Amino acid sequence: RAKAAGRNTYALFDATHHQALHEQRETERALRSGIARGEIVTHFQPIFDLQSRHLVCVEALARWQRPDHGLIPPAVFIPIAEDLGLIGDLFGQVLRSAAEEAVRWPPTVPVAVNLSPLQLHDPDTAQRILAILDSVGLPPDRLEIEITESALLAEVEAARQSIQRLRRAGIHFALDDFGTGYANLHQLRDLPFDKVKIDRSFVMRLADPDTACLLERIIDLAHAMRLTVVAEGIETEAEAAWTRDHGCHHGQGYGLARPMPAHALLDMMAARP
Numbered sequence: 001r002a003k004a005a006g007r008n009t010y011a012l013f014d015a016t017h018h019q020a021l022h023e024q025r026e027t028e029r030a031l032r033s034g035i036a037r038g039e040i041v042t043h044f045q046p047i048f049d050l051q052s053r054h055l056v057c058v059e060a061l062a063r064w065q066r067p068d069h070g071l072i073p074p075a076v077f078i079p080i081a082e083d084l085g086l087i088g089d090l091f092g093q094v095l096r097s098a099a100e101e102a103v104r105w106p107p108t109v110p111v112a113v114n115l116s117p118l119q120l121h122d123p124d125t126a127q128r129i130l131a132i133l134d135s136v137g138l139p140p141d142r143l144e145i146e147i148t149e150s151a152l153l154a155e156v157e158a159a160r161q162s163i164q165r166l167r168r169a170g171i172h173f174a175l176d177d178f179g180t181g182y183a184n185l186h187q188l189r190d191l192p193f194d195k196v197k198i199d200r201s202f203v204m205r206l207a208d209p210d211t212a213c214l215l216e217r218i219i220d221l222a223h224a225m226r227l228t229v230v231a232e233g234i235e236t237e238a239e240a241a242w243t244r245d246h247g248c249h250h251g252q253g254y255g256l257a258r259p260m261p262a263h264a265l266l267d268m269m270a271a272r273p
Ligand code: C2E
Pocket: 045, 060, 061, 062, 073, 074, 075, 078, 091, 094, 114, 115, 116, 146, 176, 177, 200, 232, 233, 234, 235, 252, 253, 254, 255, 259
């Protein structure tokens, strides 16, 4: 009996597993053709100075407009694009559309794009980025590249050359999701970062005294390295006030502005002083 039950369990597992595999293949196929057909769209989230509330930067965020599925978030399709070796193509499209928008903004407002850790190991990445900026006509100092802290852990040496080449061209760097990846402090000091973005997981738990205390220390550390500090995930006025009063320079979050299509951002820019 046990054996029979076991066999049934396996049969059920096989069917479910088979279904999941089938869906995964289907998603991969759809993403591959979607990237080729221009289904990746870029949304833009404003970042503000927490003191003056002036617009200081805009982050470009990828979405996949999958036919009959709606707008798919990057957490779903970025890992698949990485697996399929398509992240470079996807990034190129996001960078191009971000740069094409940024040339229409005030020259004081840079655009930030997210670079996948895998791309840092590709020796052609730096050249491709500079070629896209050149063809669109966006000065390199208007671009900021965000790299997640965990990405740095893997292989700094491979990353260092790409980063330094781009930095020399004038591109700025931000360490994304700061506080979540235990970046080596030497790496932080040695790589040319201008900014750290404090991960949303800290800001959302500010009511917890231990988290607040930890966050104060993280901000101190960033100040000691003379980095601009950005708080991510500001949803409430209390979070905006706390982060401002504890030394965060800039803020990003649904409470300040949500990610939006390019035309909505232009409307917002026109409506503000
Ligand atoms: P990230 O770079 O840390 O971007 C911030 C994410 O937090 C965005 O999610 C944004 O919509 C979300 N967010 C901002 N403010 C709030 C808030 O107040 N509350 C909440 N709950 N969320 C907030 P999104 O657009 O889903 O992107 C998720 C991640 O996907 C990004 O995290 C980034 O790591 C990655 N990603 C997005 N676009 C690209 C891309 O073009 N290339 C690569 N390699 N990764 C990308």
